[in-house]
Amino acid sequence: MVRKAHTKSRRGCMSCKKRHVKCDELKPRCSHCTRLEIECHYADTRSSSNITSYGNSPLSDPVASPSTPGFSTNADGTPSLPIPELKLLHFWLLNTSLTCSAKSHVAIYQSVVVELGFQHPYLLHGIFAVAALHRATITTDSAERKRLIHQSTAHYDTAISAYRRLIETPDPATCVPVFLLSGLLHMHILGFSQVAPPVDAIDEICTWIRVIRGVGSSINPNWERLRTSEVAPVINAVAGRERVDRSQDSEILPLKDLANEVADQESRDVYLKAIDELHAILLSVRLESHSDDRWTIPMTLSWAVVIPSQYLDLLTAHEPVALVILSHYAVLFEYQRRSWWIHNWSKWTQEAVHQYLDESLWKWTEWPRSQVEHGIR
Missing domain, CATH: 4.10.240 (CD2-Gal4)
Incomplete structure (x- = not known):
């Protein structure tokens, strides 16, 4: 191959x-x-x-390391308000929070997530990062857009630095805010490409898969705790694939024939597991897409958590079967193409796959390409 x-x-x-x-x-x-x-x-x-x-590098950009949002004092001793962050919080409440989940879960992002952010500043930085990025995607003022991108990037860097420390030493008491932060971080990673298209879409996908998988050390031991927490509806949306009948057929299953051609047993098993999980998630997404309150992104992104870690290594190395599987995964992005932070990712992924995939294997990507080029059918 x-x-x-x-x-x-x-x-x-x-x-x-x-x-x-x-x-x-x-x-x-x-x-x-x-x-x-x-x-x-x-x-x-x-x-x-x-x-x-x-x-520790000598960066000159003054917004590269924002302090935790709070109040400072003016020269005359009166309190100074953090106006830029207050603007972002206002935008989050009125706009961005509406794009994070199903309509029935919006109140969680407008109330619970913000309240937890006040208790855990790293989550607040995540909120600011995504809100600033969202504003940047809709403003027509180039100077304002540049300022918002800088602001978003600074808050993202602060949030992800804290996130990495938190997942290294998991604490049951913080499993909820850490779970929510992981969601905001992957929104930012995918959403950033809406203001600056990715240089390498596969590399960007590998980045957010690592971010999502990183939260497993905090989530897995506390899964039941999360399912009974204030964010339980969001958690249950992620678990949609558990309720699907996997005996049904889908366009994903023929990929097993390609995977079985792989000589290395370990890689073959990794591919078969990734295909099985993708099959289940596609069935779940199709079922959910017909509901009144359709929101399939949590199930779509859950694939990154349930696949074997070795798949990410194979994808990073641009192994052919890994690329073909990713091409099929991109179809799931198409179901939420109207989302501001998912928009265009199905197209970017297909283009990147074909950049690296040998032409002899293009026949294996005909179905996902048709779904992206002509829309879900």
Whole structure:
């Protein structure tokens, strides 16, 4: 089975290393930093002692590390209000919260999530990051858009830094806000491409899969606790695939024939497991898409959590079967193409798959391509 060459380098810039995305190493500024319109710093490779983390690099952008939102004091001693953050919170309540879940769950994002954000500032940073990004996608003022992107990126960096620390030392007491933060982070990762199309869609997908999978250490041991918490309706939406009859047929199952051609037993088993889970989720999404309160994104994104971790390694290496499976997964994005942060991802994914997939295997992606090009049928 032919696979196009894939290379990996550890000489990327500090910004890409911090955000765990692939750097194309263009100088003086890589493509990722160009998209973000931030300064691009490379470590001095002549001496390992000079290599520091991005968080310690001498960035000149004053919004790169926002403090936790709060009140400061003016020169005359009167309280100073954090107006930029208050504007974002206002926008979140009136607009962005309506795009996070099904209509029946909106109150959770307008009330419960915000209240938890006041208790856990990292969640509040996640709210601000997504709200600023959402505003950036709809403003027609280029200067305002640039400012919002900077603001969003700064809050995202603060939120994801806290997120990584939290999942390293899981605490049952914070499983709910950490779960909610993971959702906001993947909204931001996918949504950012709406203001700056991805350089490599597959690399971006791998990034948000890692973010979503990272929350497993906090969620898995506390699953029942989450299902009885104030965010239980959101949790139950994620679990939709558990209720589906897997004996039904779907366009996903023929992929098993392709997977069974893989010589390596371990890789073959990984592919078969990923296909089984994708089959179940597609059936669930189709069932849910006919309901009055349809919202299939939680089920769509749950695939990233239930697939074997080795699949992500195979996808990162652009292994052919992994790419074909991803092509079929992209059909699920098409069901929510009107969402501001999902829009275009089905198309970007298909284009990226065909960039790396050998032409001899294109026949395996005819169905997903037709669904994306002509709409769900």
